Amino acid sequence: MCYADAARRRRLLELDRHGTLLLALRWHDHTLADARVRLPDRSWLRVEPQAETGAPWGRSDRLWHAGTLEARGDALTRFEALDWTDVDRIPTLAEPARLPAGAGATVLNVISSLARDQGRSSLRYTGPYPTEQLFTTLLDSFDYDVAPDDPLVAFMRGALAWRPAPHERVFTPEAACVYLRDRVEKVVWRSRAYHRPDVQGVGRHAAYRVRDVGKRVVCSLWALGTAVEDILELTEVGDVVRIIEPPWQPTERRALAAEVADGIGAIVAATSVPALGPALRAAAHRLTLAWAPLHGELVAMSGDTVCLSNRLRAVLAQSLTSPSDDAGRGAALAALTEVALLLGDALRARAQAQVAALPESEQRALLEAPPPPAPHTAQAITTAVAALAASG
Template structure:
């Protein structure tokens, strides 16, 4: 590496811990990617990735190697905290050796141990590993770790990886789409994924941290934006639709981040160029100021919907978690729902849209509108309820967990709960 580039790296690393800054001396070659990411390698074959910087010179990742063995990796998360990967940190899981994930506020901090995952040979990545406790990860950490795996596999010339673990969930499938592309010749990719037979091709995204505080993911286009604690997604990736209430969309030559519900934009929050630079922070009109309780039947209906589309062993715990919720309409800025313990505030913008839709509708149409709103809120709260249900099941004894997996508790009257919730929404909006 020439002296000018070396001096530039040292400048970019000013203020970083010594054990990160000294990686600059190991850099043999650098590469600049499509959207301006600078990747520094410790070898001319470009197999030992050491440092990553975005186009604004923000440090994204620092990896330390002992010869060809990864000693540790530190990767910036969307909220600017850090995810640490500790290889071969434990032994005893069903798969043998495990790597450990840590979370720290800064790159130099020790942080908090999060969970374990199936150990990888990081110099020869050959699979997508099983993660022990996904619910323990902070927002964006799973996608960030998978992007590291995809990037290293790509560096190593690995064209295909598979996930053969015990948890081939739809959520994992959707998350993998952010850093991989599945084999397009597969007739039913989700079914193949569930069987552990889907080929994934590494296709890592680049990240840009803007001066305004957004974290932007790019491949051929802006695919995801993390802004003010919310992740905005495209509603489709590689032809696969996803629920995207915080949505990235193209409008008049720009990329717009919007709150999306009932088939339309409820509020725009951020406008960017197609390259991910912030054009402007959108100042929307204030939300309707009204506050008011939402009938308890609605919480039970939400639980019924979420349970119906989740793993059967979680159904009873999901419905119990939903039953404990207290729902209210409230004026919210930049979000559709806010969860604080068992209190959930739902945006008054949604209530206003519901009220308008109900005004001149027939009884059947009113029920359809109320069902659409109930489903919308259930989808908004689904991940929270599933996480709480998983935590509840984890507290059971091993025999109780085994019994639940083998013979899930019979579901309650789903249709009755949903019907009562729809009637309550239609009557009180």
């Protein structure tokens, strides 16, 4: 770290242990004039403080995205303005979907770092969007205080305090971005983020998983309770040991029944806001699915075409060898759920775009009186499970 004023802990620069510049802050008198922070893909996010005034919260800071440190870049979105010399809260972001991958977590880590520099014991988020996604992102840079009940529930009602606990980032010579906080917590490798399945006792979906294997840390594709493919091996302090060569896999492509797509839509709709239900099921119904050879991915989506990894199929086929029919159906249901979780964000984005294209009166009606759950949800999932099991 490099500080302009050691007494006030006014940070100027942050570099990783290899000398890679991570953060550059420019101060003017007692205010932040400009902040630039490197993203996992090595592009830059720029914070323009006090950039505009207006609804819904008055003054806002603006975010820009640029390919280089010096470039002005393109305006992305804005968030509730902070006093960067006295960070007192976690701000509300206007349009999270406009941010590049990893940008939200990167900005939150800057906020956490400055709050810790300033001696803040805790911050709160009291904005209008206390989503589960924001909650899990905050876990990367803050420790939550002990909650009287489920911490996510406490967060959603604005009752959870967050202690600044920023992570260390390291850009390795092999181009991995490694996040450490007592251990390797996350790795971004070739545009894919690998996570621990548990952080601070909170479990989360981690199909792209960071796991410990002896004294090594391995980034793996994970499904049905096992590693489907190992991708990258690191030391316990985040140095890359080796890029793991992919094992052999079948090269054939095999189409999946249309009922599998409908089952995916039923699962995603059941776990999303009701207003998106019909659009989600329609978006899933348009998908064409097939088993295919993939490296480094469990699923690949291009337009309405979705490929599922042949390695996942092999793991499913092994699970289906159980003499118990219930065990076989359970494995197929787990695989269907895994695919639904992997495709869920993309399907929700399509559904949201479809709803946003409706006349304002129809959008309002959907929000005020959302449609009831589809009556055939259970049957759609059951049929999809049978079709998926047959394909294995």
